[in-house]
Each structure stands twice: as structure tokens, then as C-alpha cells.
Amino acid sequence: MKRIIPLIITPFxxxxxxxxxxxxxxxxxxxxxxxxxxLEYSNDINKHIEIFEDWLNIxxxxxxxxxxxxxxxxxxxDPSPAISRGKTRYADIAxxxxxxxxxxxxxxxxxxxxxxxxxxxxxxVLKSYEDRNIRxxxxxLGAKLQARxxxxxxxxxxxxxxxxxxxxNEILHAADLEYKIAQQLKIGASYxxxxxxxxxxxxxxxxxxxxxxxxWNFDFYGEYGFKQNRDVRDLLLHPDTSKxxxxxxxxxxxxxxxxGYGSVNFYYDAFAFTGxxxxxxxxxxxSNDGTISYNTPPSVRKExxxxxxxxxxxxxxQADEQGFMIxxxxxxxxxxxxxxDYGETKTLPYKSYYKQILHDNSxxxxxxxxxxxxxxxxxxxxxxxxxxxxxxxxxxxxTKNVTPILENIFYFNEINTIKFTIxxxxxxxxxxxxxxxxxxxxxxxxxxxxxxxxxxxxxxTKEPEAGRxxxxxxxxxxxxxxxxxxxxxSVLFGTRQAGNICIGGVCRYEPExxxxxxxxxxxx
Amino acid sequence: xxxxxxxxxxxxxxVNLFAQAEEDQTGRSxxxxxxxxxxxxxxxxxxxxxxxPILISFWATWCKPCIEEMTKYKSIYEDYKDKGFKVLAVSVxxxxxxxxxxPFVRSKNYPFLVLLDTNSEVARKYYxxxxxxxxxxxxxxxxxxxxxxYMKGDELKMKNKIDELVNK
Numbered sequence: 001m002k003r004i005i006p007l008i009i010t011p012f013x014x015x016x017x018x019x020x021x022x023x024x025x026x027x028x029x030x031x032x033x034x035x036x037x038x039l040e041y042s043n044d045i046n047k048h049i050e051i052f053e054d055w056l057n058i059x060x061x062x063x064x065x066x067x068x069x070x071x072x073x074x075x076x077x078d079p080s081p082a083i084s085r086g087k088t089r090y091a092d093i094a095x096x097x098x099x100x101x102x103x104x105x106x107x108x109x110x111x112x113x114x115x116x117x118x119x120x121x122x123x124x125v126l127k128s129y130e131d132r133n134i135r136x137x138x139x140x141l142g143a144k145l146q147a148r149x150x151x152x153x154x155x156x157x158x159x160x161x162x163x164x165x166x167x168x169n170e171i172l173h174a175a176d177l178e179y180k181i182a183q184q185l186k187i188g189a190s191y192x193x194x195x196x197x198x199x200x201x202x203x204x205x206x207x208x209x210x211x212x213x214x215x216w217n218f219d220f221y222g223e224y225g226f227k228q229n230r231d232v233r234d235l236l237l238h239p240d241t242s243k244x245x246x247x248x249x250x251x252x253x254x255x256x257x258x259x260g261y262g263s264v265n266f267y268y269d270a271f272a273f274t275g276x277x278x279x280x281x282x283x284x285x286x287s288n289d290g291t292i293s294y295n296t297p298p299s300v301r302k303e304x305x306x307x308x309x310x311x312x313x314x315x316x317x318q319a320d321e322q323g324f325m326i327x328x329x330x331x332x333x334x335x336x337x338x339x340x341d342y343g344e345t346k347t348l349p350y351k352s353y354y355k356q357i358l359h360d361n362s363x364x365x366x367x368x369x370x371x372x373x374x375x376x377x378x379x380x381x382x383x384x385x386x387x388x389x390x391x392x393x394x395x396x397x398x399t400k401n402v403t404p405i406l407e408n409i410f411y412f413n414e415i416n417t418i419k420f421t422i423x424x425x426x427x428x429x430x431x432x433x434x435x436x437x438x439x440x441x442x443x444x445x446x447x448x449x450x451x452x453x454x455x456x457x458x459x460x461t462k463e464p465e466a467g468r469x470x471x472x473x474x475x476x477x478x479x480x481x482x483x484x485x486x487x488x489x490s491v492l493f494g495t496r497q498a499g500n501i502c503i504g505g506v507c508r509y510e511p512e513x514x515x516x517x518x519x520x521x522x523x524x
Numbered sequence: 525x526x527x528x529x530x531x532x533x534x535x536x537x538x539v540n541l542f543a544q545a546e547e548d549q550t551g552r553s554x555x556x557x558x559x560x561x562x563x564x565x566x567x568x569x570x571x572x573x574x575x576x577p578i579l580i581s582f583w584a585t586w587c588k589p590c591i592e593e594m595t596k597y598k599s600i601y602e603d604y605k606d607k608g609f610k611v612l613a614v615s616v617x618x619x620x621x622x623x624x625x626x627p628f629v630r631s632k633n634y635p636f637l638v639l640l641d642t643n644s645e646v647a648r649k650y651y652x653x654x655x656x657x658x659x660x661x662x663x664x665x666x667x668x669x670x671x672x673x674y675m676k677g678d679e680l681k682m683k684n685k686i687d688e689l690v691n692k
Contacts, residue, residue: 036651105566119643272627415677448677523651
């Protein structure tokens with residue numbers, strides 16, 4: 001704790017110092033300079049686990065040039081290796097860049113040297129990104145060049161991402177070309193290949209092409225990609241000698257995987273429709289040690305904001321899934337609107353690359369089936385109701401979940417609001433038909449623009465035998481406060497049920513918690 | 525137990541200090557960006573500057589408070605658009621939900637520019653760690669106000685700030 005106190009105090013001192021200067025009505029930061037600090041501290045009293053994390057960004061922009069650093073501190077970090085990624089006790093500049101931008105929106109370019117992120121198309125081939133909520137950061141260290149001219153956008157990059165031990169030892173080369181042929185039509189192509197550190201390991205190469213036409217009130221997106229790797233071999237009997245021999249898999253072109261993604265949008269007046277389709281067959285693009293993921297295609301799953309709907313999540317599997325999702329929105333009026341979603345994700349059939357390589361003859365099975373509907377209505381200026389219903393079947397947890405939700409929002413005047421949300425989830429474990437129930441109640445008071453307090457309680461009821469009920473209860477209170485225009489603070493006390501934070505099919509498991517959690521975000 | 529006491533004490537200490545803070549400030553200049561709008565055309569911040577204040581609103585289709593906030597911003601935009609005020613609604617929907625942005629925007633009939641920041645490059649430049657996150661610029665491109673989150677009433681403060689800027 002002695003080590004942590006200075007680290008906690010430092011951001012406060014920064015704010016106090018900067019604020020006192022602000023009070024003198026001075027523009028205290030030099031022109032072009034900005035900084036932000038995000039601090040998170042938690043102390044689990046029952047498990048005696050203390051976690052401190054801090055991210056400090058300092059950026060400078062002047063004319064066409066930009067530069068910045070991100071100083072990260074973990075003292076100690078989350079004990080889960082999936083989160084700490086080798087940074088158990090860590091204080092270092094984890095991200096730094098120099099950048100130059102020239103030209104305008106139509107003709108110009110940008111070059112970045114240092115750490116950077118990149119996304120090609122919808123992420124089939126490359127997605128380098130940071131999402132702090134799920135503690136994902138696969139930034140690349142190297143150089144990135146982007147050029148725009150006459151409707152053509154070219155991106156080329158080379159860099160290295162950090163592996164699970166926070167070591168960068170594998171080089172990635174990638175390029176993307178997009179051409180706007182006409183106002184209603186764009187095409188593109190992407191390529192990426194890694195260069196493993198191990199001398200004898202083969203490169204993995206991903207290539208994809210995409211097309212984006214728009215016709216009347218329809219927009220389409222289609223992308224197809226394939227994966228090549230010379231190390232994937234197949235153990236077969238030699239036709240002459242009948243001895244087992246490793247043959248190159250698919251020896252004509254070393255193709256060992258493929259992926260397709262398509263979406264169609266339709267909008268007419270107050271009605272909107274989105275349909276998506278995916279087919280990901282052995283399309284994971286990972287480092288040779290398997291700990292860096294370079295691509296994240298669309299998960300084609302619904303994202304939920306309610307607590308219980310994330311209890312039984314389904315993680316994206318780029319190697320073995322196919323499926324679709326449809327999403328409908330209808331705005332009856334400014335006061336009333338509806339939305340509905342239906343999606344299905346299945347594993348691949350046995351003829352897929354993935355299953356042939358693994359000699360897996362299992363048939364395609366449903367991995368996730370989900371239905372979600374929501375209605376929103378403003379009864380008057382003071383009262384809004386949101387009613388929602390979710391149903392899903394998830395194979396990994398082997399559960400069926402039915403979840404009705406009712407949220408009422410009362411506006412007492414222009415700045416005071418009370419929100420009251422009731423969620424109920426009935427879960428059936430399909431293997432043994434065991435049933436259990438979860439009820440979550442959230443009561444929230446909001447006073448604009450500075451203050452909020454919420455109480456979240458959850459009760460889980462299991463009935464292992466008829467007449468014998470087991471109940472578990474969690475409850476926490478959370479305060480939120482804004483300090484001037486630049487700092488948001490939240491403090492949580494109490495107990496919280498284990499759960500998952502899932503973003504884009506990438507999930508972070510949060511274990512059961514009992515204690516205090518403090519978060520502060522400052523920016524200037 | 526001492527550990528539990530330390531943090532709240534710090535918070536109280538800080539809150540007391542900040543309660544006296546002067547809020548009306550001209551901050552750093554807004555970082556330049558170029559993003560595609562929902563129709564696939566590139567939009568540059570510097571091309572939008574010069575006529576009046578600009579509100580950059582970071583939002584996403586899956587974010588409930590963002591939708592509430594955007595409804596309020598639609599109304600504020602109608603009130604001030606004739607005085608040079610602009611709204612740039614920057615969607616941070618990534619590859620999983622970006623397909624839904626255009627149909628959503630059309631069905632809601634938002635009258636302002638909606639831009640796509642699919643890999644949060646611009647959000648990072650503006651420290652938009654979560655959404656909704658609003659950044660108000662004066663006509664010269666200086667950041668004068670930022671606001672994280674949305675609760676009813678937040679739009680009043682934003683409207684006051686815009687009012688001050690357009691009547692300067």
C-alpha cells in the first residue's frame with residue numbers, strides 16, 4: 001500500500017495544480033498539448049486482492065505534426081494472466097508515436113512512426129485496437145503510411161505486437177487498398193502476413209477482397225478472404241508404400257482457411273433493417289506463439305447493455321463458426337420506437353478446412369441462438385418506459401436463458417431523474433434440466449450535471465431439490481461525481497456477482513467481487 | 525480498514541478544492557481529423573471550422589444514453605444552425621455494429637453530419653474513453669467544454685455554452 005499511495009496521490013496533485021492555474025483564468029497548457037489520466041483501483045476484502053491500474057496520456061499536436069506517449073502503471077496488476085499479459089508490476093511508456101499529416105480529406109496522407117492501431121475493412125484481415133474495458137491492446141510498434149488520392153486510399157504498415165510476456169518478437173507486414181469507383185460503389189483489397197521469429201516456422205498470410213455498393217435505399221458490404229500457411233500438414237498414407245507421410249495440406253495453393261462476411265442495410269422513412277452473414281473457417285490470424293490475435297471479424301452477435309443479458313455470453317471463434325443476424329428498427333414517432341433482433345451462430349460442417357485439418361467429423365451444431373426485442377415509449381415529459389425481452393441458447397454454458405426487463409425513467413424536473421430497472425432471468429441447464437433464477441434491481445438517482453448514485457442488487461435462487469432453495473445475494477452502491485468539466489470520479493462499495501464484459505465477441509471475465517472500487521478519469 | 529478510508533478522504537478533499545474552480549475556459553486546440561461520413565465521403569474538421577461553434581459528439585448505436593443525448597442535440601442543432609453552429613456526430617461503432625449506423629441514422633432522421641470512427645482513432649485523440657462524450661469547440665477550433673456521459677439536464681449546460689459562443 002505504501003507504494004500505491006504516491007501513485008494515487010500523483011493524479012490528484014496534477015488535477016489540483018492544473019485546477020488552481022485554471023482558477024487564475026490562465027490557459028495553463030501550452031498550445032497543442034493535451035493529457036488524460038485514467039486511474040482504477042480495487043480492493044477485494046474477502047480475497048485480499050488489491051489492483052491498481054493507471055494510464056496517463058500526453059499528446060502534442062502542432063500544425064501537421066503530432067507526438068504522444070502513454071505511460072502505464074500497474075502496481076500490482078490484475079492477477080489474471082489474460083489481463084496482465086506479463087505486466088504484473090509495471091511502470092513504463094507502453095505507447096509512443098510521432099505523426100505527420102499532409103494534404104486534405106481528398107488528397108493527402110499520414111505517416112506514423114512508433115505505436116499505432118489499424119483496421120482493414122471490417123477486421124477480417126487486420127484489427128489492431130485497444131479496448132480498455134476488456135483489457136485488449138494489440139497495438140503495433142513500427143511504421144504506418146496512409147495516402148489518399150483520387151478516390152484511392154492506400155494503407156501500408158509494418159510492426160510488431162506484444163505477446164503474452166509483453167515481448168515484441170514477430171513482425172507483421174500488411175497493406176490495404178480501397179478505391180471509390182463512384183459515389184455508390186467502393187472496392188478494396190487487403191493483405192497481411194506475419195514473420196515468425198522461429199526460423200523454420202512458416203508465415204501465415206491472409207488475403208481478402210471487398211465490395212461496397214449502394215443502390216437506392218440499400219447498402220451492401222461483401223468481403224471474402226482466404227488464409228495460407230505452409231506449415232499445416234496432413235498425415236496420410238503414401239499410395240505406393242502405404243507408410244504414413246506428412247503431405248502439405250491443400251498443396252496447390254497452401255490454402256488452409258477462408259472467411260466470408262456480408263451485410264445488407266435497408267432504410268425507408270422510419271424503418272431500418274440490417275442483415276449480416278458470416279462464415280469463418282479456420283480464419284484465426286494469430287502470432288506463432290498463439291498469444292497475439294491480429295484479426296477480429298464482426299462477431300454478428302447482439303451487444304447488450306443490461307446486466308443479466310451478459311451472464312451467458314458467447315465468445316467469437318474465428319476458426320469455427322457460421323451464422324447470421326437480422327436487426328429491425330421502427331420509429332413509430334419521436335416518443336415510441338421498437339427494435340427486434342434474431343441471430344444464429346453454428347459450428348462448421350465436417351467438410352470445412354478447420355474440421356478436415358483436425359480430422360473432426362462432428363456435424364454442424366448451434367452455438368448460439370438469440371432473440372431480443374425492445375420497445376421504448378415516452379408517456380409524457382416526465383415518464384419513459386423501456387420494456388425488453390431476451391432469449392438465448394448458448395452451447396458452451398449449455399443453457400437456455402429467458403430474460404424479461406422493465407425500465408422506468410422518471411424525470412422530476414429538468415435536472416433530476418430516477419431510473420428503476422428490474423431484470424429477471426430464468427436459466428435452464430440443458431444437460432440436466434436444472435433451473436435457476438436471477439433477479440437484478442437497479443435504482444439510480446441522477447442529478448445533472450454532476451452527481452449520480454445507483455444501487456444494484458442481485459438475487460440468485462437455485463432449487464437443487466424440490467422444496468430446498470439456495471439463495472445468494474449481491475448488492476453494491478456506486479457514486480458518480482464530476483469535478484469541474486474535466487474529471488469524472490466513481491466509487492463503488494459492496495458485492496458484485498461474477499460476470500462477463502463482452503465487446504465484439506471478445507469477453508473479459510470479472511470474478512465475484514466484494515470490496516471497494518475507485519475510478520477516476522481526467523482530461524485536459 | 526485504513527485502506528478503505530484513504531480513498532474517500534482523498535475524494536472529499538479533491539471535491540472541496542474543485543468546487544471553487546473556474547470552469548469557463550478556452551482549452552487546447554482540437555486535434556485535426558479526417559473521417560468518412562455515412563455516405564462514404566471524407567470530412568475534415570478544418571473544413572468545418574470558421575462559421576460558428578462545433579459540437580463533436582462521440583456516440584454508438586448500442587449506447588442508450590447516447591441515443592437520448594442525440595435526440596436533445598437534434599433539437600439544439602435546429603435552434604442554432606442558422607448561427608453557424610454545427611454538430612459532428614462521430615460514431616465509434618466498430619466492425620461489429622458499424623453496419624447498423626447508416627440505417628439507424630436514417631430512421632432517426634438526424635439532420636447533422638454523422639461520421640464513422642470505426643477503429644476509435646479520433647476518439648483516442650479526444651480522450652473519449654467512453655461514450656457518450658461531447659466536445660464543444662469555438663469557431664477557431666479550441667476546445668471550450670467536454671462532457672462525459674449523459675443524464676437529462678446535461679443538454680442545458682451544453683446549450684448555455686453554445687449560446688455564449690454564438691453570441692460572443
